[in-house]
Amino acid sequence: MRIAIDAMGGDLGSKLPVRGAIAALKERQDLEVVLLGPEDLLAQQVSEIIGTGDRVRSRLFVEHAAEVVGMAESPVDAVRKKKNSTIMVGFELVREKKADAVISAGNSGATMAAAIRKLGRLQGVSRPGIASFFPTLKKPVMIMDIGANVDCRPQHLLQFAIMASSCASLLHGLDQPRVGLLSIGEEASKGNTLVKETHELLSASTLNFIGNVEGRDVYKGDVDVIICDGCVGNISLKISEGLADAAMQMLKAEILQTWRAKIGYLLIKNAFARFRQRVDYAEYGGAPLLGIKGTGIICHGTSNAVALQNAVFVAADMVSHKVNDGITRALADYNA
Amino acid sequence: MRIAIDAMGGDLGSKLPVRGAIAALKERQDLEVVLLGPEDLLAQQVSEIIGTGDRVRSRLFVEHAAEVVGMAESPVDAVRKKKNSTIMVGFELVREKKADAVISAGNSGATMAAAIRKLGRLQGVSRPGIASFFPTLKKPVMIMDIGANVDCRPQHLLQFAIMASSCASLLHGLDQPRVGLLSIGEEASKGNTLVKETHELLSASTLNFIGNVEGRDVYKGDVDVIICDGCVGNISLKISEGLADAAMQMLKAEILQTWRAKIGYLLIKNAFARFRQRVDYAEYGGAPLLGIKGTGIICHGTSNAVALQNAVFVAADMVSHKVNDGITRALADYNA
Numbered sequence: 044m045r046i047a048i049d050a051m052g053g054d055l056g057s058k059l060p061v062r063g064a065i066a067a068l069k070e071r072q073d074l075e076v077v078l079l080g081p082e083d084l085l086a087q088q089v090s091e092i093i094g095t096g097d098r099v100r101s102r103l104f105v106e107h108a109a110e111v112v113g114m115a116e117s118p119v120d121a122v123r124k125k126k127n128s129t130i131m132v133g134f135e136l137v138r139e140k141k142a143d144a145v146i147s148a149g150n151s152g153a154t155m156a157a158a159i160r161k162l163g164r165l166q167g168v169s170r171p172g173i174a175s176f177f178p179t180l181k182k183p184v185m186i187m188d189i190g191a192n193v194d195c196r197p198q199h200l201l202q203f204a205i206m207a208s209s210c211a212s213l214l215h216g217l218d219q220p221r222v223g224l225l226s227i228g229e230e231a232s233k234g235n236t237l238v239k240e241t242h243e244l245l246s247a248s249t250l251n252f253i254g255n256v257e258g259r260d261v262y263k264g265d266v267d268v269i270i271c272d273g274c275v276g277n278i279s280l281k282i283s284e285g286l287a288d289a290a291m292q293m294l295k296a297e298i299l300q301t302w303r304a305k306i307g308y309l310l311i312k313n314a315f316a317r318f319r320q321r322v323d324y325a326e327y328g329g330a331p332l333l334g335i336k337g338t339g340i341i342c343h344g345t346s347n348a349v350a351l352q353n354a355v356f357v358a359a360d361m362v363s364h365k366v367n368d369g370i371t372r373a374l375a376d377y378n379a
Numbered sequence: 380m381r382i383a384i385d386a387m388g389g390d391l392g393s394k395l396p397v398r399g400a401i402a403a404l405k406e407r408q409d410l411e412v413v414l415l416g417p418e419d420l421l422a423q424q425v426s427e428i429i430g431t432g433d434r435v436r437s438r439l440f441v442e443h444a445a446e447v448v449g450m451a452e453s454p455v456d457a458v459r460k461k462k463n464s465t466i467m468v469g470f471e472l473v474r475e476k477k478a479d480a481v482i483s484a485g486n487s488g489a490t491m492a493a494a495i496r497k498l499g500r501l502q503g504v505s506r507p508g509i510a511s512f513f514p515t516l517k518k519p520v521m522i523m524d525i526g527a528n529v530d531c532r533p534q535h536l537l538q539f540a541i542m543a544s545s546c547a548s549l550l551h552g553l554d555q556p557r558v559g560l561l562s563i564g565e566e567a568s569k570g571n572t573l574v575k576e577t578h579e580l581l582s583a584s585t586l587n588f589i590g591n592v593e594g595r596d597v598y599k600g601d602v603d604v605i606i607c608d609g610c611v612g613n614i615s616l617k618i619s620e621g622l623a624d625a626a627m628q629m630l631k632a633e634i635l636q637t638w639r640a641k642i643g644y645l646l647i648k649n650a651f652a653r654f655r656q657r658v659d660y661a662e663y664g665g666a667p668l669l670g671i672k673g674t675g676i677i678c679h680g681t682s683n684a685v686a687l688q689n690a691v692f693v694a695a696d697m698v699s700h701k702v703n704d705g706i707t708r709a710l711a712d713y714n715a
Contacts, residue, residue, distance in 0.1 A: 286622055
């Protein structure tokens with residue numbers, strides 16, 4: 044299995060993807076990784092991290108890509124004008140069956156656009172979308188869509204539910220993932236027109252639909268998959284990140300006010316670190332694109348090496364568990 | 380000034396509203412409070428808290444209301460069938476100019492419906508809405524709408540912006556409140572059709588519109604008013620509450636794992652308490668209904684006495700600062 048990593052995407056430079064790739068190769072002998080970016084630069088960075096005799100070198104490749112799509116560039120322009128960008132080269136490798144998946148911490152809209160352009164949509168999919176794992180009090184929950192589709196119809200949300208349910212089922216070994224619909228109240232009558240009409244479609248489906256879930260239920264962990272449009276999903280994700288950051292800053296400011304609390308903090312530091320690890324997106328390995336003919340994973344722009352390493356594992360899991368076959372089958376079953 | 384409090388709404392019984400009312404009266408000599416609910420019960424509860432000779436008694440009244448609207452009842456049914464509910468009686472007092480404002484921690488949809496039924500909408504308002512204060516790293520931000528209007532048109536969001544900006548300006552003494560539009564990216568091109576069309580209206584208005592804000596900006600405190608539809612606002616509010624709860628539970632679980640961390644916690648406890656107070660909704664005094672001919676404040680279902688006391692102060696501020704006159708003037712200016 045060969046996973047391609049965009050070494051130039053992300054806000055923190057190319058060293059982290061290179062480190063993440065090498066860490067993944069060291070941990071799993073069955074994987075190969077292709078780094079996407081300027082050949083000379085990447086060869087040099089690899090040499091700075093591992094010696095020429097290191098055994099993982101035989102499973103680490105570089106595919107030259109001269110261009111990079113900036114974080115603020117329009118996805119449509121990027122796909123049209125930058126044919127030699129890391130993400131376009133990556134999905135071309137998948138198209139030619141020279142790689143099994145692409146991972147990028149760069150411009151997520153452009154990554155989705157490049158995937159659709161190079162690979163196309165899976166049979167029966169109207170709108171591919173982005174799923175993401177949120178930490179909860181129990182197991183992580185998969186939320187879809189988190190930003191690819193801002194104006195949705197009920198049929199699109201139903202397809203998100205079918206795709207995310209298949210993916211969660213295969214990735215996490217769940218028999219019938221519990222699917223919830225994000226709304227403003229538990230009753231079927233609560234929510235906007237889109238949500239109410241989607242509720243009807245989901246109720247009539249064979250999915251294990253448990254009804255509406257409210258914002259306050261997201262982090263409880265009593266549902267495996269949560270469905271929403273990309274606007275609501277994106278705002279939910281980013282408001283959570285923003286709140287976590289702000290809360291940590293406020294708590295730190297309060298702790299720094301007294302010596303007593305500062306000493307307490309020294310004793311409690313490890314518990315804080317374990318807590319942070321538990322809620323850290325880096326542990327969850329990025330957000331899979333669902334609905335494209337191939338495998339793509341979008342990572343946070345500030346992903347560290349651990350996040351990228353975990354994204355390699357999630358990509359490999361998606362390929363080995365044949366998630367796309369599952370999605371195609373589930374959509375065909377629904378349409379039949 | 381006389382503020383009516385629904386003593387029967389909320390999940391925690393009638394004692395908290397009674398305590399909140401008495402606390403408010405003790406702190407501000409210029410206020411009177413009317414408790415709404417069963418006369419005998421409330422008279423008894425008042426006597427349990429303060430003696431017959433207590434001076435605040437002369438400013439504390441009870442208005443008999445035999446019925447209570449349940450948290451899960453349909454607002455339309457509640458308004459139609461329970462004419463003697465606490466909230467209907469409360470807004471009737473406002474209609475008859477026997478009270479200046481109503482506060483309820485009960486069914487928020489029914490409270491809004493009762494307010495519209497009894498008082499009607501302010502001149503020029505298409506859709507009244509609910510504003511709420513969110514804590515941030517700096518000053519609280521006012522977000523509107525947080526759940527009254529699930530399917531909105533751009534014109535509705537523009538009106539929310541005009542109303543919330545007027546309210547924030549008068550309540551917080553801001554000359555030109557910074558108004559942001561909640562979306563999935565800063566550029567005007569980001570967001571769904573509703574957001575993009577609202578962006579155009581806000582840009583053309585005389586409001587101090589600073590453009591789109593993302594979920595991660597909500598808690599930074601660099602904007603005074605954030606506008607969104609009621610679905611997005613409600614989910615944003617509840618996901619924040621859910622995350623805060625879950626994070627505290629996870630952190631506690633990690634702390635309880637070692638003796639070292641437990642001792643650290645004892646030293647750090649006060650810092651935690653100050654942090655909690657800073658983010659506690661109870662400090663912010665509830666969510667004002669904006670756009671009705673009168674003043675109404677919705678409180679969280681689990682409001683404690685402090686939250687209800689603060690809601691009395693916010694209601695009094697809204698009345699004394701003539702927020703509704705400001706809103707009517709701002710809407711008339713816009714239409715002229």
